[in-house]
Amino acid sequence: MAALRRGAAYFFRSSARVLFNCKNTAVHKPRKWTNVLYTGIASLAVGGGLCAVPFKQVEQLSHDSLIRRAASLVTDSSSTFLSQATLALIDAITDYSKAVHTLVALQRRYLTSLGKLSAAEEDSIWQVIVGQRAEVSDRQDECKRFESTWISAVKMCETAAEAAYTSGAEHASITMNTNIQVALSQVEEAQKLSADAEKKLTETKVMEIERMAQHAASVQNNDEEEIPEAYLRED
Known part of the structure; x- marks a missing residue:
């Protein structure tokens, strides 16, 4: 849990710096901000240890099954x-x-x-x-x-x-x-x-x-x- 909190704090500080540096270009390039945000979320998931949570992949149910x-x-x-x-x-x-x-x-x-x-x-x-x-x-x-x-x-x-x-x-x-x-x-x-x-x-x-x-x-x-x-x- 401590690692998760440290990862979350790091994510929010990083996000704040990115938002401040890119505020002039965010309106014209929203896709870049989206990519950065997704990257930050991925970093949070890996750095915070959320990868240890078992996620079950949903089976694609066909007519045959x-x-x-x-x-x-x-x-x-x-x-x-x-x-x-x-x-x-x-x-x-x-x-x-x-x-x-x-x-x-x-x-x-x-x-x-x-x-x-x-x-x-x-x-x-x-x-x-x-x-x-x-x-x-x-x-x-x-x-x-x-x-x-x-x-x-x-x-x-x-x-x-x-x-x-x-x-x-x-x-x-x-x-x-x-x-x-x-x-x-x-x-x-x-x-x-x-x-x-x-x-x-x-x-x-x-x-x-x-x-x-x-x-x-x-x-x-x-x-x-x-x-x-x-x-x-x-x-």
């Missing part, structure tokens, strides 16, 4: 959209899989107890099964809704990645394609779980048809066996 920046922003926002849509879809698929597994367990428990329950117990279990089937249907509709949103997000990200690449923002394009692949992999793993649950549900339905047919045949045989006994009692 502005487009690249905009493309990078688009990939960032698209990645956020894809991330949220992927998370929502995975949670929906997980809830759907859990609901299906619960339904499978209830139906198999019912089939195991078929013929051993009273009418009231069977009706109570069936009420629970019907409610669980409604839960499965609701979860499935939720999966379809989030899947539609997720597909739109994937398409948007693909478009954003392509736009970033053509605009010269290669890094943003590569990052976007990586995010797409990660989202596809995560959803695929979740869909494998739901497919396994649906497979077990299908197997349970086949089992239900077979057990119900066997139970109906057993009841019919019992009824046929009871008829002769009734006739014998009448005789």
Whole structure:
């Protein structure tokens, strides 16, 4: 700061002498005075230590650079959209899989107890099964809704990645394609779980048809066996 003050004092004394010596010619030659003034200012800047202050040169923004920046922003926002849509879809698929597994367990428990329950117990279990089937249907509709949103997000990200690449923002394009692949992999793993649950549900339905047919045949045989006994009692 002391050096800066000494430089400033020196500048003003020098400027005063120059102004006094050149007052007669200043009107006719203003450009010379301007050059002297600029030279004095430059001397002040160097002598006063102002050159130590970091000045950032302003980048000349071209249309290409502005487009690249905009493309990078688009990939960032698209990645956020894809991330949220992927998370929502995975949670929906997980809830759907859990609901299906619960339904499978209830139906198999019912089939195991078929013929051993009273009418009231069977009706109570069936009420629970019907409610669980409604839960499965609701979860499935939720999966379809989030899947539609997720597909739109994937398409948007693909478009954003392509736009970033053509605009010269290669890094943003590569990052976007990586995010797409990660989202596809995560959803695929979740869909494998739901497919396994649906497979077990299908197997349970086949089992239900077979057990119900066997139970109906057993009841019919019992009824046929009871008829002769009734006739014998009448005789």
